[in-house]
Amino acid sequence: MGIEPGRLQFSWISSAESTKFVDVVNQVTDAIKALGPNRYLVKNQAKVA
Amino acid sequence: MKTITIEMSQWAAGIAKLKDAYRVWSPVRENDYHVFKELNKDALPDLDFSNTRLSAKQAIYPQTQKMFEYTLDESRPDHHIMHEAPDTTGPQAVIGIRPCDAAAFLLVQKNFNTPQYKDPYWVKAYEKTTLVGLACNNPCSTCFCTSAGGGPFDEKGLDVLLVADKDQYLAKVLTDKGAKLLDAAGFKDEADAAGAQVTIDALREKADAAINSEIATDQLGAQETLTLYDAPFWEEVAFACINCGTCTYLCPTCWCFDIQDEVRGHNGVRMRNWDSCMFPLFTLHGSGHNPRDTKIHRVRQRFMHKLKYFVDKYDDGIQCTGCGRCVRACPVNIDIRNVCNQMNRFGTCPA
Amino acid sequence: MLQYQDKIQAIAARLLKECKVDLVIGFRRGTVPMMNEPYVARTAEQTTNLIWDSHCGINLTNYLTDRKEKIGIVAKGCDSRNIVTHILENKIERDQLYIIGVPCQGMVDKRKIAQAVNGAVDQVIENGNEITIKGPAGDKTVTKADVLQNNCSLCKHRNPTIHDEMVAEPVAEQTDIDAYESVRAIEAMDIDAKRAYFEKLLEPCIRCYACRNACPLCYCPTCFVDEHRPQWVGKSTDPVDNMTFHFLRAYHCAGRCTDCGACERACPVGIKVRIFTKKLEKDCLELFGWEAGLSLDTRPPLDVYRPEDPDDFIK
Incomplete structure (x- = not known):
């Protein structure tokens, strides 16, 4: 679709895996920050005539 | 009024000059078909077309149009106050509009420009637009303008009628607006009006004769509205319909719109978008009730509006100019000509 | 084609006369070249209106959704696959239907x-x-x-996968087809090229929803684009809203699309919308070995769990 690799991530975390949850959230946050703000599929102001 | 001769050799320079004074819209080819686009600096109209896929209505009545803008930023004194969207565009010209599309504006005008109510967006845009028509020398097999109150050389609603004659255009000036436009383009070679009219008449007769499809509308006004509404043929007419918006969006005379607000951060716009009576959402009430909740209701509404309610309300013909776009583009071949004829003859003795 | 037509009419007339069905859904001759109109015959006399030629590209399964009658339906390969999908998704019951199978030789574009x-x-x-x-x-x-329509050139299931009666012997299926050349071309693009490609592709979209409404899969009582509390997608033809509509609609067709081509055929502005569903069709084939609508006995990949389902994307 034109979305950068890494911007969309999937993880499977059991409710018993709290440490994994923290790790994954931190990793994802860092990865997305490194990519910078999303510019694609973002609508700032509708295109109007 | 006079007739101007435009040699093909003058054409490009004239259009370029015109762009100094007008926003110029005209057909351009995109993929397999032509559409009306605002021409950029170097582009020329592509007038080698039968008709555009979408009508020219978007030049005056865009599919999405800003009506108001507002801010939600409470530090500003005018927060939450709607301001009418500023209109910064100057005069515009539509070059190469077919007579059916120009006539359509006159029908739409009955709704958007009445003595009591005026739609400011539509009225302003219409007033600043000069319509330069292109007569149809070769109408399509699905055109039926001659039985919808017009014709391939019809001058209604136009400011100039261009008639392509061999390697020149004969530009028949129909209004002062039209004269001004030709002047701005530097088209000044006046033709012998009588001689030009003979040429135009000959081409018109040929084009009129080439229209081989027609509708009958003479009984529509006399039909009893509720009887027609309850006619059994609607079920058959509606069966194939998939309730898409193709017919209404391609139609030059469909005028319905839906108002939407969109806010990003603190900045909001109130816009209107074309809407379609084919969509279930069109008449959905806030309560959840929908008075036209099945497709037969919706299909019937479209045809009854164009061919019966409009006829009764304005007593000036049908709300259709016979451009044939819906006939050509309907994905499931619902043909307004057939529907109109069925409505017209309904209840009459076949003899 | 004419033999098909005679046979279709004969079967339809017989079914209606014997009261095996209440109505027969097929095509009647259109009013303009290359267009036929979906038509319902309710009496044996009306079956003489039923026709068959290479302009019957509309997917008639679209007309079955939630009907309660006993129905005879004319079905080419792709229609039959959508009928299977409709049955699996409980939009019609198998024993309501008498499927008149038509071995298809492709529809003309x-x-x-x-x-x-x-x-x-x-x-x-x-x-x-x-x-x-x-x-x-x-x-x-x-x-x-x-x-031929592009989807017909790439078709590997011209014969109905489900039928009660065939109008003719099966036709030879096409082999040695590279169905996914167009998808691979896009997969090979870098991100910017992909974005530019999709933006240009959808630029002409007027949001008439002909693609969606021509599609037998799109039967949701309220489509996500029509939801308004909350409203998910803008109503204007803003490029982002256009893309949101087309991407999301395609995803809703994943594992269900039979590439019948109804969407592309219906589009009034000629957008090649099948490129989206084609990609998902390719993924379903490669990841799950799945092609939609081949059998009533297997559940579609997106409504079953199998331990061997690929999960490389999950970290």
Whole structure:
């Protein structure tokens, strides 16, 4: 679709895996920050005539 | 009024000059078909077309149009106050509009420009637009303008009628607006009006004769509205319909719109978008009730509006100019000509 | 084709006379060249209106959704696959249907025909594999294979996968087809090229929803684009809203699309919308070995869990 690799991530975390949850959230946050703000599929102001 | 001769050799320079004074819209080819686009600096109209896929209505009545803008930023004194969207565009010209599309504006005008109510967006845009028509020398097999109150050389609603004659255009000036436009383009070679009219008449007769499809509308006004509404043929007419918006969006005379607000951060716009009576959402009430909740209701509404309610309300013909776009583009071949004829003859003795 | 038509009419008349069905859904002759109209015959007399030729590209499964009658339906390969999907998704019951199977030899693309004669078409005459086009610019004869709808050129299931009666012997299935060349071309693009490609592709979209409404899969009582509390997608033809609509609609068709081509055929502005569903079709084939609508006995990949389902994307 034109979305950068890494911007969309999937993880499977059991409710018993709290440490994994923290790790994954931190990793994802860092990865997305490194990519910078999303510019694609973002609508700032509708295109109007 | 006079007739101007435009040699093909003058054409490009004239259009370029015109762009100094007008926003110029005209057909351009995109993929397999032509559409009306605002021409950029170097582009020329592509007038080698039968008709555009979408009508020219978007030049005056865009599919999405800003009506108001507002801010939600409470530090500003005018927060939450709607301001009418500023209109910064100057005069515009539509070059190469077919007579059916120009006539359509006159029908739409009955709704958007009445003595009591005026739609400011539509009225302003219409007033600043000069319509330069292109007569149809070769109408399509699905055109039926001659039985919808017009014709391939019809001058209604136009400011100039261009008639392509061999390697020149004969530009028949129909209004002062039209004269001004030709002047701005530097088209000044006046033709012998009588001689030009003979040429135009000959081409018109040929084009009129080439229209081989027609509708009958003479009984529509006399039909009893509720009887027609309850006619059994609607079920058959509606069966194939998939309730898409193709017919209404391609139609030059469909005028319905839906108002939407969109806010990003603190900045909001109130816009209107074309809407379609084919969509279930069109008449959905806030309560959840929908008075036209099945497709037969919706299909019937479209045809009854164009061919019966409009006829009764304005007593000036049908709300259709016979451009044939819906006939050509309907994905499931619902043909307004057939529907109109069925409505017209309904209840009459076949003899 | 004419033999098909005679047989369709005969079967339909018999079914209605014997009260095996309440109605038969097929096609009747259109009012313009290359267009036929979906039609319902309710009496044996009306079955003489039923026709068959290479312009029956509309997917008739669209007309079955939630109907309660006993229905005879004319079905080519792709329609039959959508009927299977409809049955699996409880939109119609198998024993409500009498499926009149038509071995299909592909449907003609009216845009390609118009291109062949550079514009207006007055009449199209079929003769086996030859198609003669009559237009104001003169006559032209083309080979049917050259003017097929793209999905028909790539079709591997021309014969109905489910039927109660066939109108003719099965036709040979096409082999050695590279169905996903167009998808691979896009997969090979870098991100910026992909974005530019999709933006350009959808630029002409007028949001008439003909693609969605022509699609037998799109039967949701309220489509996500029509939801308004909350409203997920803007109503204007803003590029982002256009893309949101097309991407999301395609995803809703994953594992269900039979590439019948109804969407692309219906589009009034000629957008090649199948590129989206084609990608998902390819993924379903590669990841799950799945093609939609081949059998009533297997559940679609997106509504079953199997331990061997690929999960490389999950970290």
